[in-house]
Amino acid sequence: MKTLLDRADSVAAPLFTLIERIAAPLLRLSLGLILVWIAALKFHDPAPVVALIHASVFSALASATFVHALGSLEIIAALLLFSGRGLRYVGLFSLLLFAGTLTIFFTTPALTGFPYLTLAGQFLLKDLVLAAASITVAATDAARHGVARDTMPVTPLPRARLA
Secondary structure: OOOHHHHHHHHHHHHHHHHHHHHHHHHHHHHHHHHHHHHHHHHHOOHHHHHHHHOOOOHHHOOHHHHHHHHHHHHHHHHHHHHOOOHHHHHHHHHHHHHHHHHHHHHOHHHHOOOOOOHHHHHHHOHHHHHHHHHHHHHHHHHHOOOOOOOOOOOOOOOOOOO
């Protein structure tokens, strides 16, 4: 007897096929667009980012020069994402960028309001999703090129079953 979920799957199968085909390129291009936008804002006015860095554990790096260097690296990463080149390495690099921002999020509660978020905290928290997107870009490209090896057993999460 087919469950409700099985029936829904058979009806939605063409949609899932389309989503499966466009998901990776859409994520890659979206991440590239976000990186370009973030970088452009760093060049337009580095002061807010300098202030954020100054208030963090990375205060020694708080300068417009450092912020412009980050912006330049973000633009290079975005161009590579747009071109589809070196995606597994761009994904890892982007992960490092967002991990740095998340470090500020967790180590500067006076600024972020963690766990009760200020506007700055909300702004920084979005990097959690961007870090996950970066991991997905890197993993997808590594799998496509046969770089990822099954060297470590992975235990799947249990799935809830809808009747």
